[in-house]
Amino acid sequence: MNLYLILKALHLISVISWMAGLLYLPRIFVYHTENKNEVKVCEVFKTMEFKLYNYIMMPAMILSWLFGLVLITVIGFDQLANTWLKLKFFLVIILTGYHFFLGNCLNKFKINENNYSSKFFRIFNEVPTILLILIVFIVILKPI
Numbered sequence: 001m002n003l004y005l006i007l008k009a010l011h012l013i014s015v016i017s018w019m020a021g022l023l024y025l026p027r028i029f030v031y032h033t034e035n036k037n038e039v040k041v042c043e044v045f046k047t048m049e050f051k052l053y054n055y056i057m058m059p060a061m062i063l064s065w066l067f068g069l070v071l072i073t074v075i076g077f078d079q080l081a082n083t084w085l086k087l088k089f090f091l092v093i094i095l096t097g098y099h100f101f102l103g104n105c106l107n108k109f110k111i112n113e114n115n116y117s118s119k120f121f122r123i124f125n126e127v128p129t130i131l132l133i134l135i136v137f138i139v140i141l142k143p144i
Contacts, residue, residue: 004074011067018064019132021057022095025049025102026125032109033118042112049106061099068092083144088135095131 032045072079079085108114116124137143 004071007067007071007074011064011071014060014063014067018057018060018099019128021052021060022099022102022128023125025052025057025106026121028052029102029105029109029114029116029121030118030125033114033116033121036112036114042109046110049109053103053106057099057102061096065092065096082142084138084142087144088138091131091135091138095128095135098127098131 028045028049032042032049035041035045072085080089105114105116
């Protein structure tokens with residue numbers, strides 16, 4: 001069996017899991033914001049948000065990074081000289097920042113101090129989609 005392909009598959013599985021969470025958590029935030037006066041409903045959202053972030057998204061992000069860095073090790077660190085890989089790395093750093101921003105929002109919801117509107121979360125929810133599209137095209141086409 002080819003170790004590189006196994007690592008690549010594990011990386012993709014991790015990224016897909018991470019992206020699912022990055023796309024779903026802001027959607028839960030939309031509903032949480034729209035139901036902020038419903039105490040029991042908000043408690044359900046808080047549980048969903050916590051479990052999604054801590055049990056799915058955080059491990060998936062860590063594994064995405066881990067398998068990605070191991071893949072770079074396997075192909076050789078000299079590949080970091082490629083502009084497409086630098087660009088992918090930069091976009092993944094932005095995605096990671098987005099992930100931690102969602103974690104900050106989660107903490108604000110936890111203590112009932114969210115200051116963002118449901119419209120903000122609807123629009124902000126497009127960020128990981130745009131980054132995903134850019135990353136996929138960069139990785140597949142390696143344009144630069």
